Amino acid sequence: MILILVDALRRDHVGTYGYHQPTTPFIDELGARGVVFEDALSQAPQTLNSTASLFTSRHFPLLLWGVEHDPIPGVADDRREQWARTPRLAAANLTVAEVLSAAGYQTVALFNNPHQHATSGFSQGFDSARLLDRDAGQAYARVDSLTTAFLDWHSGRDPERAYFAYLHLMEPHNPYRPPAEYQALFPPGSGRHLYANGPPPPGFTGSDLETMTALYDAEIRFLDDGLRRLVGELELRTDLEKTLIIITADHGDELLDHGGLGHGKTVELELLRIPMIMTGGPVGPHAGTRVEALVRNIDLAPTIVEMAGLDEPGDFQGRSLVPLIDGAEPAIEPPEISYAWIAELRSLTSAEWHCMRDLANGRLTLYHRSEDPRGTLDVAGERPEIAELCLAALDRLEAEGEEARRTAEALKTVETDGAITPENAAVLEQLKALGYVEE
Ligand SMILES: [Zn+2]
Structure with missing residues (x-):
């Protein structure tokens, strides 16, 4: 391979x-x-x-x-x-x-x-x-x-x-x-x-x-x-x-x-x-x-x-x-989505929509992919129901990302001999319980 x-x-x-x-x-x-x-x-x-x-x-x-x-x-x-x-x-x-x-x-x-x-x-x-x-x-x-x-x-x-x-x-x-x-x-x-x-x-x-x-x-x-x-x-x-x-x-x-x-x-x-x-x-x-x-x-x-x-x-x-x-899966329900991030920017893409959120200013942009494949027209105002769905999904993912960041912060103490702070000690215990970190 x-x-x-x-x-x-x-x-x-x-x-x-x-x-x-x-x-x-x-x-x-x-x-x-x-x-x-x-x-x-x-x-x-x-x-x-x-x-x-x-x-x-x-x-x-x-x-x-x-x-x-x-x-x-x-x-x-x-x-x-x-x-x-x-x-x-x-x-x-x-x-x-x-x-x-x-x-x-x-x-x-x-x-x-x-x-x-x-x-x-x-x-x-x-x-x-x-x-x-x-x-x-x-x-x-x-x-x-x-x-x-x-x-x-x-x-x-x-x-x-x-x-x-x-x-x-x-x-x-x-x-x-x-x-x-x-x-x-x-x-x-x-x-x-x-x-x-x-x-x-x-x-x-x-x-x-x-x-x-x-x-x-x-x-x-x-x-x-x-x-x-x-x-x-x-x-x-x-x-x-x-x-x-x-x-x-x-x-x-x-x-x-x-x-x-x-x-x-x-x-x-x-x-x-x-x-x-x-x-x-x-x-x-x-x-x-x-x-x-x-x-x-x-x-x-x-x-x-x-x-x-x-x-x-x-x-x-x-x-x-x-x-x-x-070819055994001609249609996928619910539609698959892709999530992407860098710095303060987040995006969610489905076959039909692409939405982007800038955490720095709260701005949300929404494109209809098949009607506007180059992403030239923001329709967040015209399709508030889609924008809301996107925001809710991004919030859920952000919570997942935050948890991963806290886990990684605790892992640093294990993988790089850093000092264990009270804040990450609890996460560290959880990591041990899950088998990520050896005693
Ligand atoms: Zn590259």
Whole structure:
């Protein structure tokens, strides 16, 4: 099993989802040979929260904020402080890699985003996990470097035992610096590369946006060609039909859809909608299937576990997508919803609606997805009954999130030798009772 996560790949810039530029001929081929999920959403518009939810199948993974990290290999000194401020994924979380490892799978992770550094907690469950060093002159290791690292691992694995590989690819994350031959495929024009997370820099023009879009697309094509090489090499070595390959993303990237660039600053759908494609292994007999139902990144761990023939652990909040792939579940009642959050922003998405709440100012925005897929018209005032339903659901989730934050705060005392305060001592006792923390 290979789970390939493409950082910052927007769903609507992938050919199989209707993009008009030739960005992803290989991913499209995999989609035609496998199952394409039409409406997949991530649980956050940013890497750390999104992948934490993916690994744990939880809306609120236990994240330890404000803990010290060891020096981070592969990360330049000037950025270490920034990454050291990011939370650690608590050891008390159960991850999909831990479930597979306990069942005898060989497990490997090749991380390429410094959020997942050696002491970030993302390595749990992997026999082998490392953050790749940056390529010379690059912001991160390119797809070919990651491919080489993975093939090296693949050569040394035990061929008699099943494996689970997590590959985190960084194209097309910023900065958009595609090789020259890819810029020739997607001519960037005369605009400037002015990346930002949030509002664009002053003086940003339409021609700058065209340039940014072309460079982003060229990065995607570079990634797609790299994936073709990676999968092609594997095909020479093994019967790849038996290997499940999942391709998805942690979030999209904004190209002025709602007045901004980059990601992590809004919970708009261009950041939450992601590609999700599966091919090979148990998906093989279902080639050509396109699943219309709304699915989530937290559904991947239960799906992988079921496809491995294992019992689903009680910790997962997602649901297995196997019945949808088999076509045994044509309609789901009640309709599935996806929840996402970052900082003070919360969102809830159903097949029909997308609502967003800003806790900082209480503002609620509601879009009708089929009538307004780009999210241009706030109808919260015209559909107060839907807005009320959304608010109530968000309140329930917020309470769940608050409980997870309190639990994580107490866990810090266990996992990082912090001082136990009266406030978290009670939570700690509860954690012991539930078996999360050993006496
Ligand atoms: Zn990311």
